[in-house]
């Protein structure tokens with residue numbers, strides 16, 4: 001099984017190091033990752049300039065690695081379109097510094113890199129952990145990520161993304177497959193002082209998480225020390241209200257043939 005590994009924290013991040021260290025013991029791995037931190041890049045791609053791809057030697061890692069001076073989605077796209085001759089069986093993005101729960105997934109470069117894989121009909125997994133940064137946590141998360149790869153390999157359909165979050169817990173209670181919850185941030189922006197007389201205001205996006213207790217969602221179960229897995233899809237159609245909108249439009253439709 002050949003795995004394309006990427007992330008959004010950049011090639012030098014601990015998360016991709018620990019993830020690759022674990023996966024390459026069991027699978028053939030190739031890294032294609034941003035050359036620097038690209039958090040919250042979402043699904044952006046680089047349109048108005050070329051991207052530069054370089055071979056990169058990661059100390060302690062045997063797998064071939066490339067950097068891209070672009071976004072996480074660029075990494076997956078250029079890897080699958082041009083860079084790699086080999087067939088890729090799975091794409092795994094992470095291990096992200098910071099959970100990607102609920103609506104985080106919309107902003108997340110980590111998740112978007114995995115979604116890009118699903119767009120290319122390759123099963124993909126995004127893995128995120130809490131901000132804690134100790135090696136034991138990364139190592140534990142990498143071990144769980146590998147186990148999830150083992151559990152799901154050849155079983156997950158080609159255009160599915162599994163969004164995985166792993167809690168910082170002494171004892172993980174298990175795995176919950178669940179919906180995305182509602183991720184709430186407060187104090188989203190901090191206003192910075194500006195010199196008098198300037199007609200500008202400066203805001204730094206910050207924010208602390210103030211999650212509600214969404215039942216049966218990733219936001220809830222992560223706090224109960226469960227690993228959460230949410231299957232995602234890039235089809236953003238709102239099927240729940242599709243018929244309702246159709247009726248509204250049909251009801252108000254001023255189609256020529258009716259006049």
Ligand SMILES: Nc1nc2c(ncn2[C@@H]2O[C@H](COP(=O)(O)O)[C@@H](O)[C@H]2O)c(=O)[nH]1
Nearest residue numbers: 039040041098099107108109110185206207
């Ligand atoms: N301060 C805020 N942080 C936010 C908000 N919405 C999302 N986020 C964070 O962005 C990253 C995106 O994930 P990544 O995989 O690209 O690193 C995620 O971890 C969230 O914590 C927000 O409204 N305010």
